[in-house]
Amino acid sequence: MPETDTNTTTDRAFFLRELERYGPACPQPSKSSENSAGISPQVPSRELSQTEASLYCRMWAKRQYENFVVASCLLPRRYRQDFYNIYAFCRWSDNLADELDTPQESLRRLAAWQQQFLLCYGGAPTHPVLRSLQTTIQQHSLPPQPFLDLLNAFQQDQTTCRYETAAELLLYCQRSANPVGQLLLQVADVHSEEALQLSNLVCTGLQLANFCQDMARDALKNRIYAPRSLWKPHGVTxxxxxxxxxTDQLREMLAAWVAEAQSYFESGWGIVHQVPAWLATDLELFVRGGVAILHKIRSQDYDVWSHRPTLSKMHQLQLLTAATLGRVRRRRTPPPTLVSRRKR
Structure with a gap:
């Protein structure tokens, strides 16, 4: 059986306290005091200042484990808050999808969250994450669609728990992961089609790597992201x-899925040559983090059920050092495991 993750329990308890504090509240039966969508907006007992809202987003970016650094120390200071704000929006949305008691409650809260998000465009959101995000949206003219695509994917998680084919899963990734890269490119004022395609490859690779890493966690929520077309050749049920x-069948299946995820990083590595140097280092860290977690899965003989693979702070520091050297030398080379597998 999967191991018990005490950090996950702690994170959930923290999020639920913050949800009670800041909302979004669930939609209620229509009353005159409610807005046109029938949603009772949650008003914090004390609305945070703009500075406090920014610090709140930074806190979320710093406290949550990820396979990559959300905004490294090498990222120019003027862009760090933008990264924090976008990440905090993604984290809150993800928590609304994953940390509530029932899919029905998640759908209601996500609907309320979406209504509050739309206030970022010409309105006055009160939630600290959205208040800070609104500044990023305005400064960089970010369109609403990538954010709405992300929310749509989180809503889909409440109703779709199985995928028949890899093509179906990739359609999900187009909304669950790729919009994040699109937003970061917009912040960097990068608009080439080639950069967009490479970004999508990296983001999909990160999503697939996360699926591989979290097979045990997702199963506890009755979610199976591995498509049935991947099960059958390995006799998995x-x-x-x-x-x-x-089991041996699960390990064999996961090995094939890890190899598929790796191929997306191989194909998308060129993104580091398509963006400004200040962004290239952090994108390189994203790739290195994804490749490293796949390597960690291999080192555990494809057993993600007995122990969830993660990267230690020391390992993440090593990744940061490697990316920094590439920046200093002005020559960015792929991670060794990416190069070795390319040569096969």
């Missing part, structure tokens, strides 16, 4: 995936 026992 739905019962095996939900049981959480590391």
């Amino acid at each position: 739905e019962e095996m995936l939900l049981a959480g026992e590391p």
Whole structure:
């Protein structure tokens, strides 16, 4: 059976306290005091100042474990808050999808969250994450669609728990992951089609790597992202995936999925040559983090059920050092595991 993750329990308890404090509240039956969507906006007991809202987003970016650094120390200071704001929006949206008691409650809260998000365009949101995000949206003229695509993917998680084919899953990734890269390119004022395609490859690779890493966690929520077309060649059944026992069939299937995720990083590595140097280092860190977690899965003999693979702070520091050297030398080389697998 999957191991118990005490950090996950702690993070959930913290989020639920913050949700009670700041909302979004669930939609209520229509009353005259409510807005046209029938949603009772949650008004904090004390509205945070703009500075406090910015610090709130930074806190979320700093406290959450990720396979990559959200905004490294090498990122110019004038852009760090933008990264924090976008990440905090993604984290709150993800938590609304994953940390509530029922899919029905998640859908209601996500609907309320979407209504509050739209206030970022010409309105006055009160939630600290959205208040700070509004500044980024205005400064960089970010369109609403990437954010709405992300929300749509989180809503889909409440109703779709199985995928038949890899093509179906990739359609999901186009909304669950790729919009983040699109937003970062917009912040960097990068608009080339080639950069967009490479960014999409990296973002999809990160999403697939996360699916591989979290197979046990997702199964506890009755979610199986591995498409059925991947199960069948390896003799894997739905019962095996939900049981959480590391069988030979599951390991073989996961090995194939890890290789597929790796191919997206190989194809998307060129993104580091398509963006300004200040952004290239952080994008390189994203790729290095994704490749490193795939390597960690291999080192565990493709057993993500007995122990969830993660990267230690020391490992992340090593990745930062490697990316920094590439910046200093003005020559960005792929991670060794990416190069070695390319030569096969």
